[in-house]
Amino acid sequence: MDKIYGIDLGTTNSCISVLKDGKPYTIPVDGNGIVPSVVSLDGENLLVGRSAWNRAAAFPEQSVRSVKRLMGTAEKLKLGKKSYDPEDISAMILRYLCDEAKKIEGGDIDKVVITVPAYFSDAQRRATIEAGKRAGLTVERIINEPTAAALFYDQVKISSPDAAPVPGKTPWQHVLVYDLGGGTFDVSVLRMGEIIEVMASTGDTRLGGDDFDRRIVTRILRQIKEKDGLDLEDYVPALARLGAVAEKVKITLSESAATRVSEAHIPTPKKKTCSVSMEFSREDLEEMTDDLVERTITSVEKAMDEAKLTPDKIDRVLLVGGMTRMPIVAARLERIFGAARMPVVDPDLSVANGAAIQGGIISGANCEQILVDVTPHTLSLEVLSDRDEDYLETLICAPIIPRNTQIPATRARTFHSIIHNQDMVLLNVYQGESTDPNENTLIGGTKLKLAKADAGCPIVVEYSYDLNGIVHLVAEQKGYSRKTEIRIDSRNPETSQDLSEIEEGEENEADDFEEEAKAVNFVTQRARSLIEATTDKDKQKLLTDALKRYEKALNDDDDDIDDIEDELLALIEENAEEN
Ligand code: ADP
Ligand code: MG
Numbered sequence: 001m002d003k004i005y006g007i008d009l010g011t012t013n014s015c016i017s018v019l020k021d022g023k024p025y026t027i028p029v030d031g032n033g034i035v036p037s038v039v040s041l042d043g044e045n046l047l048v049g050r051s052a053w054n055r056a057a058a059f060p061e062q063s064v065r066s067v068k069r070l071m072g073t074a075e076k077l078k079l080g081k082k083s084y085d086p087e088d089i090s091a092m093i094l095r096y097l098c099d100e101a102k103k104i105e106g107g108d109i110d111k112v113v114i115t116v117p118a119y120f121s122d123a124q125r126r127a128t129i130e131a132g133k134r135a136g137l138t139v140e141r142i143i144n145e146p147t148a149a150a151l152f153y154d155q156v157k158i159s160s161p162d163a164a165p166v167p168g169k170t171p172w173q174h175v176l177v178y179d180l181g182g183g184t185f186d187v188s189v190l191r192m193g194e195i196i197e198v199m200a201s202t203g204d205t206r207l208g209g210d211d212f213d214r215r216i217v218t219r220i221l222r223q224i225k226e227k228d229g230l231d232l233e234d235y236v237p238a239l240a241r242l243g244a245v246a247e248k249v250k251i252t253l254s255e256s257a258a259t260r261v262s263e264a265h266i267p268t269p270k271k272k273t274c275s276v277s278m279e280f281s282r283e284d285l286e287e288m289t290d291d292l293v294e295r296t297i298t299s300v301e302k303a304m305d306e307a308k309l310t311p312d313k314i315d316r317v318l319l320v321g322g323m324t325r326m327p328i329v330a331a332r333l334e335r336i337f338g339a340a341r342m343p344v345v346d347p348d349l350s351v352a353n354g355a356a357i358q359g360g361i362i363s364g365a366n367c368e369q370i371l372v373d374v375t376p377h378t379l380s381l382e383v384l385s386d387r388d389e390d391y392l393e394t395l396i397c398a399p400i401i402p403r404n405t406q407i408p409a410t411r412a413r414t415f416h417s418i419i420h421n422q423d424m425v426l427l428n429v430y431q432g433e434s435t436d437p438n439e440n441t442l443i444g445g446t447k448l449k450l451a452k453a454d455a456g457c458p459i460v461v462e463y464s465y466d467l468n469g470i471v472h473l474v475a476e477q478k479g480y481s482r483k484t485e486i487r488i489d490s491r492n493p494e495t496s497q498d499l500s501e502i503e504e505g506e507e508n509e510a511d512d513f514e515e516e517a518k519a520v521n522f523v524t525q526r527a528r529s530l531i532e533a534t535t536d537k538d539k540q541k542l543l544t545d546a547l548k549r550y551e552k553a554l555n556d557d558d559d560d561i562d563d564i565e566d567e568l569l570a571l572i573e574e575n576a577e578e579n
Pocket of ligand 2: 008011179181
């Protein structure tokens with residue numbers, strides 16, 4: 001029997017998969033298999049996929065994107081002189097996927113399973129079948145996207161000693177599929193059994209990655225307005241260009257803690273072009289889009305309500321859609337469901353892979369389990385908490401790579417120096433789920449010597465974790481070229497020798513240095529917190545003066561530093577007792 005291919009015909013991206021040796025495999029069309037659902041006219045030629053996407057930023061008027069929104073309507077789309085049905089545009093995307101897949105795989109592609117959102121009406125489903133026909137394909141079946149995702153996850157075996165229980169072996173009854181794509185958000189609750197039943201399905205057809213991009217665009221537009229006095233809010237060529245820039249910022253911030261936008265030659269309605277250069281941090285993005293994430297959570301609650309289930313009755317939460325790569329999304333869901341119920345596998349490919357499994361089931365193929373490697377423990381960095389009342393004394397573990405993240409993985413976070421001219425930071429890497437370092441395992445560490453800077457100077461710390469359990473840490477003081485790197489074997493922490501890249505013979509000196517720096521930090525922070533806490537003006541002044549003398553002595557490498565420190569410590573003791 002012919003192979004039946006699985007196609008995720010998405011609003012923003014599409015994807016084609018097929019079973020190979022019993023395992024679903026995404027065909028790397030356009031490089032990585034994630035094919036933009038975009039058609040663009042270039043002179044006489046119709047481009048589809050990545051090349052169309054590239055053109056669409058410069059020629060939005062000659063391009064069609066998000067045609068899926070129009071499926072089942074009678075709307076016409078103009079490209080050049082011709083006008084097309086939504087089915088025609090979707091057919092071009094399907095044709096492109098199959099032609100390109102054929103070039104890579106060989107053989108013919110004739111039979112397909114296509115996925116659609118659970119909420120798609122009959123008319124929308126019929127239009128999808130019609131698109132398949134116009135592409136010259138036999139549509140064997142239309143299945144729901146969340147169902148496809150669940151089929152795929154059902155085959156996934158998480159490979160980690162103490163990760164979530166193994167799906168497939170554990171009967172998991174209720175599955176919540178959270179699908180945040182480019183322009184739509186769907187959430188479904190499924191009951192798994194002989195057949196997979198959709199118990200509830202809701203969402204927002206006007207909420208997706210584009211909204212996140214738009215928030216970034218708004219920031220950029222505001223800067224252009226302040227800098228050049230130009231209002232580009234309604235100028236389509238500039239918006240299309242900045243939209244692409246914003247998406248890149250958003251995607252970069254899923255991996256990195258900060259990124260810089262430097263764009264020149266942005267079109268304006270005047271003759272002159274303009275330029276922009278600005279920095280975005282992950283925190284900025286999370287703050288700007290907090291309400292969007294919360295809106296999805298409201299839908300999640302609604303779906304559970306409709307299915308008459310409470311969060312504890314949900315056995316698995318599956319993350320689908322490119323936008324779920326944004327770390328805050330998973331973190332937000334973890335707060336409701338806990339990480340153990342959230343297996344992490346590729347959110348871009350699971351729908352197409354599930355469709356390929358459905359194709360396999362129809363053609364009678366055997367499906368095997370797929371192995372996915374995840375991090376068994378959370379990897380965190382020891383930092384001073386800024387949350388507690390007497391924050392300046394509490395050390396906590398700030399997670400950088402959460403547990404159950406599919407590996408290899410690279411994640412970064414930004415931290416800040418706490419004192420003026422701080423000369424170093426300690427970078428202690430912990431493994432474990434607690435926020436209290438004492439309850440976790442210290443697997444290694446190093447230090448980063450800092451260039452002189454004001455307090456609050458950003459320090460980006462990046463962890464990479466590979467399939468062999470090796471943690472690679474890179475820390476950088478932003479804006480200064482201070483950087484340090486270290487490799488730790490998390491499975492064999494004792495054997496990690498290169499703890500701080502200390503040159504031979506310097507080890508003890510470095511240890512002393514670390515201890516000293518730690519002590520200095522504590523003394524200064526303690527003094528500061530007391531200055532803030534005390535209401536007595538005289539005492540405040542005494543402490544402030546002593547702290548200033550201490551910092552100056554540190555700075556000048558004063559011989560009397562010990563005496564000055566004792567003086568400050570005495571004052572601290574005295575005041576702490578009273579407070
Ligand atoms: P759809 O199902 O609507 O076709 P996708 O599931 O392909 O959409 O999701 C596309 C969205 O995911 C886009 O907004 C894209 O910018 C976003 N996206 C892709 N990768 C990432 C990432 N690493 N971090 C954040 N967003 C991402
Ligand atoms: Mg999708």
